[in-house]
Amino acid sequence: MNVLILDGGSGNGRGGACRKLKEAALSEVRARGWNAAAFDLDKMNIKPCRGCFACWVKHPGVCAIQDDEADILKATVAADIRLMLTPVTFGGYGSALKKALDRSIPILLPFFIRVGGEVHHPQRYDGTRKILAVGTLPQPDPEAERIFHHLVCRNALNMASLQTETRIFYEEAGEEEARQVIREILPAAEVVP
Amino acid sequence: MSQAFLLVGSPKGTKSSSRVLGGYLMSKLAAGGMAVGEMSVGRALHSEEEMGRLLAEVEAAEIIVVAFPLYVDQLPAPLVGALETIAEKRTAATERGSEAEARPRQKILAIVNCGFPESFQNEPAVATMRQFAKQAGFHWAGGLALGMGGAVSAKPLEKLGGRVRNVVKALDLTAEALLRDADVPDEAKELMAKPLIPKRLYYVFANLGWKRQARKHGVHGQLRARPYA
Numbered sequence: 125m126n127v128l129i130l131d132g133g134s135g136n137g138r139g140g141a142c143r144k145l146k147e148a149a150l151s152e153v154r155a156r157g158w159n160a161a162a163f164d165l166d167k168m169n170i171k172p173c174r175g176c177f178a179c180w181v182k183h184p185g186v187c188a189i190q191d192d193e194a195d196i197l198k199a200t201v202a203a204d205i206r207l208m209l210t211p212v213t214f215g216g217y218g219s220a221l222k223k224a225l226d227r228s229i230p231i232l233l234p235f236f237i238r239v240g241g242e243v244h245h246p247q248r249y250d251g252t253r254k255i256l257a258v259g260t261l262p263q264p265d266p267e268a269e270r271i272f273h274h275l276v277c278r279n280a281l282n283m284a285s286l287q288t289e290t291r292i293f294y295e296e297a298g299e300e301e302a303r304q305v306i307r308e309i310l311p312a313a314e315v316v317p
Numbered sequence: 318m319s320q321a322f323l324l325v326g327s328p329k330g331t332k333s334s335s336r337v338l339g340g341y342l343m344s345k346l347a348a349g350g351m352a353v354g355e356m357s358v359g360r361a362l363h364s365e366e367e368m369g370r371l372l373a374e375v376e377a378a379e380i381i382v383v384a385f386p387l388y389v390d391q392l393p394a395p396l397v398g399a400l401e402t403i404a405e406k407r408t409a410a411t412e413r414g415s416e417a418e419a420r421p422r423q424k425i426l427a428i429v430n431c432g433f434p435e436s437f438q439n440e441p442a443v444a445t446m447r448q449f450a451k452q453a454g455f456h457w458a459g460g461l462a463l464g465m466g467g468a469v470s471a472k473p474l475e476k477l478g479g480r481v482r483n484v485v486k487a488l489d490l491t492a493e494a495l496l497r498d499a500d501v502p503d504e505a506k507e508l509m510a511k512p513l514i515p516k517r518l519y520y521v522f523a524n525l526g527w528k529r530q531a532r533k534h535g536v537h538g539q540l541r542a543r544p545y546a
Contacts, residue, residue, distance in 0.1 A: 134401075172395045173388065175328050181530040184542040201545040214449040216391050216441070219398035225389045233541060234527040236433075236520050243433050243520065249543055268448055275441040278390040 125158040125313060128203035130196070132210035132221025133260075135166050141260035141295040141302075142209040148302040149207055152310055161199040165220040168192040172223060179230035185248055186230060193227040200231060205254045205313050206283070208276075212259035212292070215271025225279075232282075239281060247284050252317050255285035256309045260293045287315040318377035319354030321346045321495070326385025326396035330357035334469040338428045338461075338488070339384030341474050345492030346380070354378075358395045368402065375403055380424045380495055381455065383446060386466060387431035390441050404453040411454060425455040426491070426501050428509075430466030434519050436510040438464065459501030461487060461509040467523060468513045483508040 129149050133142025146162055153160040169192045178188040187193060200206065210221040217225065232245040257276040261268060273290045280288035289309040293302065323343050327333035336357075343353045354374060361371035375381055385396050392400070427446040429439040443460035450457035463469075463484065474481050474488075487509035494502050512519070531537045 172328055173393070175333075175386065175388075175393075177530075180540075181527060182534045182536065184531070184536055184539050185544040198545045213397060213401060214404070214445045214452060216397065216445040216448075219394050219401055222389075222391060222397050223394035225391075226394045228389070231545075235524050242435055242438070243516075248541065249546060267451075271441060271444045271448055274444070275390055278438070278441055282390060 125156070125205070126199075126203045127153045127158055127160045127205045127207060127313070128196075128199050129153075129160060129162040129207045130209065130221060130224060131162060131164050131166075132208065132218050132224070133164075133166060134211055134218050134220050138211040138218075138260065138262075138295065139166065141293055141297075142211065144299055144302040145209045145258050145260070145293060145306065148299065148306045149209075152303065152306045156310070158313075161203070163196055163199070163224075165224050168196075168224075170196075170223050170227060173226035173229070177234070180234035184230075187227060189227070193224060196224055197228065197230060200228060201249050203253065204251075205256060207309075208255070208257040210257070210259055212261045212265075212268050212272050215268040216275055217259075239284075242281075244282050252286040253283065254287040254289075254312045254315065255280040255283055256288070256312060257290045258293050258305055258309070259290070260295050262295050264294070286317060287312040318352075319374060320351045320378060321353045321380040321382065322374045322378035323353070323355035323382045323384060324361075324371070324375075324396075324399070325355060325357040326383055326393055326399075327357070328359060328393055328395060329471070330359050332471055333386065334430055334466050334471050335384040335386055335428070337469060337471055337474060338430060338463070338484070339382050341485070342382060342428070342488045342492055345489060346495060349492065349496040351380075351496070358393075358399045361399055362395055368399075371399065372403065372406055378423065379421070380426070380458075382426055382428065384428040385430075385442075387429055387433075387439050387442055390438070392442055392445060400449050400453075404449065407453045423455050424458040424495070424500070425450045426458040426495075427460040428463070429460060430463040430469065432465075432467045432523075434464050434512060434516045436462045436464035436512075458495070459506065461491065461501060461506060463509050465513045465519050467526075468519065480513045483511045484513070
């Protein structure tokens, strides 16, 4: 089982909670004998997507920008589970995680297909995947939490996720609570098609 | 400083459908007597000086229009980064008290376009903008969500003919409302959400379009390549 951990904790003071979650995830994943590939996105050289679609029509599957995102894409393709950690930012993802996600479109095909009555892009690579996401907040915010859960579910649809789990982690909580959240969502990995 | 300020959130800047849609609305506000200005997010993030200019424009404007494409169900990352900076600055000012107390009511609205035919796929992005408005202390005036953004393809609306009639009407209604200090009308939201062309036709054209572009670049047979398999 290959687990990709995208730590989108930002350098603006809200990154501590994501770090706690990442450490908990690494520990829980290794305890199960699975492989983990973790990326601290804020420290990586990932330039913004230009929206040029060269990864679809010029050199299919490869982004026009050569930087650290290529390592993330390789790990994404190999992953059975994608775990995204991010400060909930206006209900959405923080800019560090979003930058990496914007650059992930080379793993999709350009064509349109219908999924559940809506139009989406097919996956470039075979295999099943599960999308897990934990968003952090300084304190409860029902509206931001609702937007976050909805967003992850929309993403999961576009990523053809077999099983999707989202949780909110309050930033003051400790390492044991972080471990608990990770233990709650990891069983999704065992779901089979 | 502008009364109405357009922030273009597309990485393609002035050559984007977002600029076309936002620019049209600004032209109507200008025709109604408002001083208008604009900036792209890419330019704002280029230097501290440009970011300072963006922050000053946002502080001074009565109406802020944020126009952007949907990227992975959300705002493009550079726009998220710019909004994080704006919210941080305004929150700090609110905590200090003085600037925030002196701040008049400022409206913010969003124009979102996506390549999918269904405009409702923009909903999480509109919700995020609404949440940003709340957290950063703006009055949320509403969001206009457009599907089939590919059919606009960064061309001036005037050159696109009848297929964008509902888009033009939606933006006209929005401009009229803003000029009389009202929010984005529901009718404008409904018109903007209407398909530009029949869904099935768009679907077929889009799939043919990708193949045509790949052929142009000599990679038609490699469209489904798996370089990382």
